[in-house]
Amino acid sequence: MISRRRVGAATVVVAGGLAVAGLLGLATGPAPIGAGDVAAALVGRARSDLAATVVLELRLPRVLLAALAGGGLAVAGAAFQALTRNPLADPAVLGVAGGAALGAVLGHLWGLEGSLAATVGLSAAAFAGALIAATTVYLIATSGGWLPVQTLLLAGVITGLFFSAVITLVVSLVDFAQLGGILHWLMGSLGIVGYRPVAVIAVGTAAGSAMVYAQARALNLLALGEESALQLGVEAERVKRVVFVAASLLTGVIVAQTGPIGFVGLIVPHGVRLAVGADNRLLLPVAAGAGATFLVLADTLARLVVQPAELPVGVVTAFCGAPFFVYLMRTRLRRRTP
Amino acid sequence: MTPPPVFAVREVEFGYGGAFRLTGASFEVAEGEILGLVGPNSSGKTTLLRLLSKVHVPDRGEIRFRGTPIGAVGRLALARDVAVVPQEEQLAFSVSVEELVLMGRFPRGAGRLFEGPEDLARAREAMALAGVLDLGNHPVDALAGGERQRALIARALAQEPRVLLLDEPTSHLDLLHQRHLVGLLRRLNRERGMTVVFVSHDLNLAGELADRLLLLSDGRLVRLAPPREVLDEAVLEEAYGCPVWVERLASGRPVVLGVRL
Numbered sequence: 001m002i003s004r005r006r007v008g009a010a011t012v013v014v015a016g017g018l019a020v021a022g023l024l025g026l027a028t029g030p031a032p033i034g035a036g037d038v039a040a041a042l043v044g045r046a047r048s049d050l051a052a053t054v055v056l057e058l059r060l061p062r063v064l065l066a067a068l069a070g071g072g073l074a075v076a077g078a079a080f081q082a083l084t085r086n087p088l089a090d091p092a093v094l095g096v097a098g099g100a101a102l103g104a105v106l107g108h109l110w111g112l113e114g115s116l117a118a119t120v121g122l123s124a125a126a127f128a129g130a131l132i133a134a135t136t137v138y139l140i141a142t143s144g145g146w147l148p149v150q151t152l153l154l155a156g157v158i159t160g161l162f163f164s165a166v167i168t169l170v171v172s173l174v175d176f177a178q179l180g181g182i183l184h185w186l187m188g189s190l191g192i193v194g195y196r197p198v199a200v201i202a203v204g205t206a207a208g209s210a211m212v213y214a215q216a217r218a219l220n221l222l223a224l225g226e227e228s229a230l231q232l233g234v235e236a237e238r239v240k241r242v243v244f245v246a247a248s249l250l251t252g253v254i255v256a257q258t259g260p261i262g263f264v265g266l267i268v269p270h271g272v273r274l275a276v277g278a279d280n281r282l283l284l285p286v287a288a289g290a291g292a293t294f295l296v297l298a299d300t301l302a303r304l305v306v307q308p309a310e311l312p313v314g315v316v317t318a319f320c321g322a323p324f325f326v327y328l329m330r331t332r333l334r335r336r337t338p
Numbered sequence: 339m340t341p342p343p344v345f346a347v348r349e350v351e352f353g354y355g356g357a358f359r360l361t362g363a364s365f366e367v368a369e370g371e372i373l374g375l376v377g378p379n380s381s382g383k384t385t386l387l388r389l390l391s392k393v394h395v396p397d398r399g400e401i402r403f404r405g406t407p408i409g410a411v412g413r414l415a416l417a418r419d420v421a422v423v424p425q426e427e428q429l430a431f432s433v434s435v436e437e438l439v440l441m442g443r444f445p446r447g448a449g450r451l452f453e454g455p456e457d458l459a460r461a462r463e464a465m466a467l468a469g470v471l472d473l474g475n476h477p478v479d480a481l482a483g484g485e486r487q488r489a490l491i492a493r494a495l496a497q498e499p500r501v502l503l504l505d506e507p508t509s510h511l512d513l514l515h516q517r518h519l520v521g522l523l524r525r526l527n528r529e530r531g532m533t534v535v536f537v538s539h540d541l542n543l544a545g546e547l548a549d550r551l552l553l554l555s556d557g558r559l560v561r562l563a564p565p566r567e568v569l570d571e572a573v574l575e576e577a578y579g580c581p582v583w584v585e586r587l588a589s590g591r592p593v594v595l596g597v598r599l
Contacts, residue, residue, distance in 0.1 A: 001436065001437075001440060001453060001458055002437075002452065002453075003452060004452050082430075085430030085431075086430070087431075213451075214451075216451060217444065217448075217450075217451055217452075218444075218448075220433075220437075220441065221441050221444055223429060223430040223431050223433070224427055224429065224430075224441065225427060225428055225430075227388070227393050227424065228422075228424055228427055230391075230392070230393050230413065231391045231392075231393060231417065231420075231421075231422040231424075232417050232441060232442065232444050232445060232497070233413045233414040233416070233417030233418070233444055233445035233448060234413070234444065235413055273431065277432075277433070277437075278430075278431030278432060278433055279433070279437065281451060281452065
């Protein structure tokens with residue numbers, strides 16, 4: 001039986017891994033700073049002003065952003081997978097990330113950048129885009145008040161393709177000079193300045209994750225299929241709607257800051273499920289920690305390989321994610337067939 | 339004043355995709371009764387169970403649960419009273435038998451995110467009753483059909499229901515386990531006053547277990563009567579559309595020997 005204690009223990013272990021990844025991320029960069037100096041800077045006893053500035057003002061916001069985005073995307077992926085009863089679902093597959101990206105692109109073009117209000121506005125625009133995409137998918141797939149899962153995935157793929165076409169259209173119509181950072185952002189990047197985006201994303205991911213986690217037990221029952229869930233007392237449609245909105249919120253606030261970053265929402269929950277089982281009460285927090293660790297490490301690698309330039313982090317997640325996914329599929333298939 | 343029946347079904351019509359699955363069925367299920375639903379394939383038996391468990395809402399007519407229109411009974415409240423054993427279940431993700439049975443505790447503590455020791459004790463009791471206590475750690479998708487069916491029965495019992503709805507509960511069970519299940523259902527009925535509604539293709543087993551049989555054919559209620567009257571050559575022939583061979587034992591109990599070829 002999953003107990004609070006087991007969830008707590010697993011969370012502590014995962015948080016330990018995340019702390020190590022975080023230290024690695026803080027120590028990595030064009031200016032080499034040792035782990036000791038990083039730790040000193042973190043507790044406010046930096047040995048030089050330069051170290052303090054680099055660690056606290058340049059690298060820490062970035063590492064925090066990576067952790068929040070990675071954790072949030074993994075929770076959103078796990079939520080969509082539980083919702084659709086399909087391990088292939090994630091914000092990108094369901095078209096929700098595409099909707100969020102379109103919302104954010106339009107937000108950028110409206111000049112939502114700079115102030116706190118603008119940062120919140122940009123996140124709201126992306127959330128609205130995510131919600132519109134999720135609702136579109138939901139409406140396409142719903143027939144007679146039901147939500148058959150296969151139709152949902154198909155509708156998601158179609159919606160995602162449509163939204164990326166609209167983004168391409170918008171980008172081609174707009175004057176090149178006006179595009180500014182959009183093209184870079186569209187590749188997926190964690191290069192931000194300051195703590196403002198971190199604060200906005202922290203509030204958004206905390207709210208979204210809490211909403212999903214509150215439904216964790218009901219989501220477990222949804223895995224039995226809609227009919228059995230209803231017969232066990234789950235208000236299936238309401239649970240689905242709440243989780244849909246929460247996962248769209250997570251996707252929206254994250255995509256607004258980082259651009260679309262693939263594979264995290266897909267492979268992290270999948271891998272974690274193989275390790276700790278499918279119980280969402282354990283799966284969700286462990287996936288959050290694992291997703292955070294994964295994206296922090298991926299971003300560290302992205303900054304390391306082509307110094308002094310850096311790779312879009314989405315390239316690293318795809319390069320690590322795709323082979324890992326194939327490996328998981330193969331080992332799982334082998335275990336299934338004796 | 340006599341308490342209202344567990345289910346009162348009045349002139350219920352229901353269909354999906356244009357084709358009617360159930361037309362104008364009216365009947366009552368009394369407290370403490372064992373009712374068997376029988377009839378040919380796609381005659382509406384499973385649909386009827388789904389209507390009684392509020393998965394479907396009737397297009398016309400009314401279903402009352404203990405006197406209250408079933409639409410007004412909350413899903414959780416209904417699940418605390420009525421447990422369903424589905425014929426089969428496609429699990430999206432792998433879970434253990436114990437995890438599956440613990441899910442039956444959801445209606446008894448939906449507000450809590452985690453099950454407590456009380457839930458575990460009830461789940462273990464239910465597993466012992468259904469004979470799956472040693473399978474606790476086995477993944478459900480690795481079980482044989484009969485074991486899976488018994489795990490589903492354990493989950494239903496973990497709900498501590500007063501009414502049990504079963505869809506072909508013996509379809510994957512061998513003779514010994516059929517006997518166990520019939521014994522278990524009878525005991526629950528006698529000792530706890532549990533009301534049982536089950537669907538079965540096995541007319542003899544249904545006749546043996548049920549107080550009354552409800553014979554459906556093509557979405558219509560053909561006959562609702564004690565097994566002796568329903569397991570009759572003329573009645574069954576009309577419902578199934580083929581000649582049926584029924585013999586009577588010395589005790590008068592009818593035995594369906596099969597189709598007349």
